[in-house]
Amino acid sequence: MEIDAAGLIYFSPTHTTRRILAAIAEGLGAAGECQVDLTPPAAEGQSFSAGVWDIALIGAPVYAGRLPAMMVSRFRRLEGQGTPAVIVVVYGNRAYDDALLELRDLAVAVGFQPIAAGAFIGEHSYSAVGAPIAVGRPDAMDLAKARAFGGAVRKKVTVLPSAAGLAPLSVPGNFPYKEHPQLPATAPxxxxxxxxxxxxxxxxxxxxxxxxxxxxxxxxxxxxxxxxxxxxxxxxxxxxxDPRIRQVTEYLRQTCGDRKEPETYL
Ligand SMILES: Cc1cc2nc3c(=O)[nH]c(=O)nc-3n(C[C@H](O)[C@H](O)[C@H](O)COP(=O)(O)O)c2cc1C
The missing domain is CATH 3.30.70.20 (Alpha-Beta Plaits)
Structure with missing residues (x-):
């Protein structure tokens, strides 16, 4: 398989997911790149067909061990058309629970063919001065690993005549997925x-x-x-x-201090 055109599809409010995908794309070395940013409100209601790409890189942050519900609804409007896909979740150094499995299932449901997966670490959205959680991540080491992963994906796919014969990709996670928590309404x-x-x-x-x-x-x-x-x-x-969010943030600061490392599945 040749990799000339790559599509990057992501939901990334604080940009860590986008940065990881960009590093994977760099390692992949596709000549042409197209970006589908599902983050802004304008992404609501837009449909997109991936048929023109040789490979798609799909990324989402982990929210409460799942994919953000908004990302899922926006993603459902895409058409994968059998395009091989690298699926990636980015989490704030706690855990990614069922999010990678959910992303694999979602990608398959709209017609992509997941061929590789990764879970990377990004600074926690709740991290703040006085309550640092995974500050500065992805850092240089994370980005080097993301580029190396992109290179490994290239090696895997370029020797294949097509992605059609590949075994289904296995990733960690449980089904039924974790329940979405019922959260009281709040805002900064x-x-x-x-x-x-x-x-x-x-x-x-x-x-x-x-x-x-x-x-x-x-x-x-x-x-x-x-x-x-x-x-x-x-x-x-x-x-x-919000005192409830401050409490969660403090809990995460105390319990998620040990550095986690990226995991990849090929
Ligand atoms: C509502 C919410 C829930 C989150 N839940 C988790 C979680 O379950 N596990 C975890 O490690 N990080 C969690 N995070 C942190 C994000 O996954 C992490 O900061 C990620 O890098 C954000 O991606 P982005 O920069 O692309 O927006 C959560 C963040 C938010 C806003």
């Missing part, structure tokens, strides 16, 4: 003395929960707690002030 709060109303948060929010005319009032019912607006605010004006 804004320090009005710092906010300059630059609008960056409005553009970064995957759900359109932050109104352009008043960025201080994020709609709690639409917030998915991805923390894109917090990490992307140039003035540091947004924080997650």
């Amino acid at each position: 709060v804004v320090d009005q003395t710092r906010c300059t109303a630059c609008g960056q948060c409005v553009a970064l929010c995957p759900t359109g929960a932050i109104p352009q005319d008043d960025p201080a009032v994020a709609e709690k019912g639409r917030c998915i707690r991805c923390c894109a607006c917090i990490k992307g605010c140039p003035a540091g004006a947004r924080t997650m002030d």
Whole structure:
């Protein structure tokens, strides 16, 4: 199989998943690259056919041991058309539980053929000054491993006449998947003395929960707690002030300090 055109499909509010996919793509060395970003609200309702690619790299963050529900609904509008796929989850140094299995099943359901998989580590969305969790990841070592993984995928597929005869890819995880937790509605709060109303948060929010005319009032019912607006605010004006989230963050800080390493499945 030749690998000329690669498609990168991802949901990545705080960009760690996107960075891992970019490093894998670099190692894969495809000549042409197309990006399908499922993160912004504009991705809602868009359909896309992968038939023009030789390979797809599909990435998602882990939310409570699963895929983000919003990523799943947006992804379902894609058509895989038998395209071989590398599936990747990125998690915040706790665990990825059933997310990689869910991504494999989802990719198959829309017509991709998963041929390789990886679980990588990214700075936890909830990580903050005073509560660091996997800060700075993916770091240089993670990105080197992602590039090496891309190279190994290239080696695997270029010797094959086609991906058709490959055995189904086996990945860790359980079915039925972990239940999605029922979470009370919440959203980051804004320090009005710092906010300059630059609008960056409005553009970064995957759900359109932050109104352009008043960025201080994020709609709690639409917030998915991805923390894109917090990490992307140039003035540091947004924080997650909810005591329940602060408690979870502190628990993660205390229990997820040991560095986990990327795992790959070929
Ligand atoms: C709502 C929510 C739930 C999360 N659940 C988990 C989890 O179960 N395990 C884990 O290790 N990290 C978890 N994380 C952390 C993210 O998986 C991690 O920060 C990831 O790198 C974010 O990807 P992104 O930068 O592409 O948005 C969670 C983050 C959020 C916002």
